[in-house]
Amino acid sequence: MFESILLFVFGSFIGFISPRLPILMVTRAKGFNYHFSQHPEPVSLSPHLTQRVIHMRTFYWLGLGLSLIPIAAGYASIIWGSAPLGFGMWISSGWAVINKLQTFIGGNDPPWTYEMAIRLQMVMNNSTQNPCCEFSEPEWQLTAVRCASCKITLDEMPRPDLGRKRSDGIIVGSIRLLASGGYPVVSEHYDD
Numbered sequence: 234m235f236e237s238i239l240l241f242v243f244g245s246f247i248g249f250i251s252p253r254l255p256i257l258m259v260t261r262a263k264g265f266n267y268h269f270s271q272h273p274e275p276v277s278l279s280p281h282l283t284q285r286v287i288h289m290r291t292f293y294w295l296g297l298g299l300s301l302i303p304i305a306a307g308y309a310s311i312i313w314g315s316a317p318l319g320f321g322m323w324i325s326s327g328w329a330v331i332n333k334l335q336t337f338i339g340g341n342d343p344p345w346t347y348e349m350a351i352r353l354q355m356v357m358n359n360s361t362q363n364p365c366c367e368f369s370e371p372e373w374q375l376t377a378v379r380c381a382s383c384k385i386t387l388d389e390m391p392r393p394d395l396g397r398k399r400s401d402g403i404i405v406g407s408i409r410l411l412a413s414g415g416y417p418v419v420s421e422h423y424d425d
């Protein structure tokens with residue numbers, strides 16, 4: 234019985250972590266973040282930032298494909314191997330799939346969207362055409378896009394995780410990221 238519970242928990246963990254691996258790992262290395270300030274500092278708006286939002290969106294949806302691995306492995310495990318392990322994998326990866334698909338039936342938007350990238354681009358265009366001040370410098374702060382010089386709010390869009398190497402380290406950073414799902418965490422104690 235105890236062994237079954239352990240296997241179930243282990244299976245759930247595999248099913249939980251696999252769809253999230255791209256977001257947790259891919260962009261965190263230093264070389265990927267050359268163009269950005271360090272986490273959790275605000276990030277200056279630039280084509281690199283817009284591109285990063287698009288990349289995070291891709292990795293998010295890639296997770297949907299990666300969920301199929303624990304679903305298939307869970308199925309194989311139920312048939313030929315350990316049923317608790319297989320059920321664990323099914324439940325958590327199945328939940329990840331449902332969670333992502335609810336976007337299409339009017340649920341929450343993903344943490345990274347195409348619209349978000351467009352809005353960043355619009356703020357950038359605007360700050361070149363109608364700058365808010367003499368040294369207009371739009372940056373994405375935790376709670377909104379603001380000008381670093383005159384502090385005016387340019388877009389009320391809280392900042393999601395941007396795939397930078399986290400200041401709180403790999404372990405704590407990953408746990409926080411798993412808890413927030415990459416969504417903006419607007420609180421004094423947490424950063425993106």
Ligand SMILES: [Zn+2]
Pocket residue numbers: 364365366367368369370380381382383384385
């Ligand atoms: Zn300004």
